[in-house]
Amino acid sequence: MDASALIASLQDAVPGAQFEAASSVDLQTTIYAPREAVPDVARALRDRPDLAFTFLAELTAVDFWPTEPRFEVVYILVSLVHRARIRVKVRLNADDARVATVSGVWPAANWLEREVWDLFGIEFDGHPDPRRLLMPEDWEGYPLRKDYPVQIRKTPEYSQPLQVTAEQFRQSVERDRLTRR
Secondary structure: OOHHHHHHHHHHHOOOOOOEEEOOOOOOEEEEOOHHHHHHHHHHHHHOOOOOOOEEEEEEEEEOOOOOOOEEEEEEEEEOOOOEEEEEEEEEOHHHOEEEOOOOOOOOHHHHHHHHHHHHOOEEEOOOOOOOOOOOOOOOOOOOOOOOOOOOOOOOOOOOOOOOOHHHHHHHHHHHHHHHO
């Protein structure tokens, strides 16, 4: 499904919402959706027979600091019926990094939204369980933000690549085969 067909179908399902086609290096159909329409767009993507994106494969975010809009929430969806994948992106400003939850549409979004909140600080309005998932409860800040202070200071270490002869390599492979039998 190309971006123009997807946008036409979504504009029919969600009147008034402005969608935009986006380029991608992997040629996967990618569109931008408005933040206010995310719940309606999600339901349309799942429920319309011509779309049928019933599987949420991934939900993540990207930080473009210091530019605005700073964040993009990225939904990767799969339609098993139509054998298609799409990417839906939602732009968010740094001072209002929040979007409605889609966990009611795709239950798999529950933990993925918690992960994005925990690591980027993007809030999901209406989320059923907004607790930290990866970081300790007393953690301050959001580690995947580009302005997060790096606290580890370590001198880089360099090592030499392992060099073996062809005969040593063959002997090692043969020993491995004998132990796996």
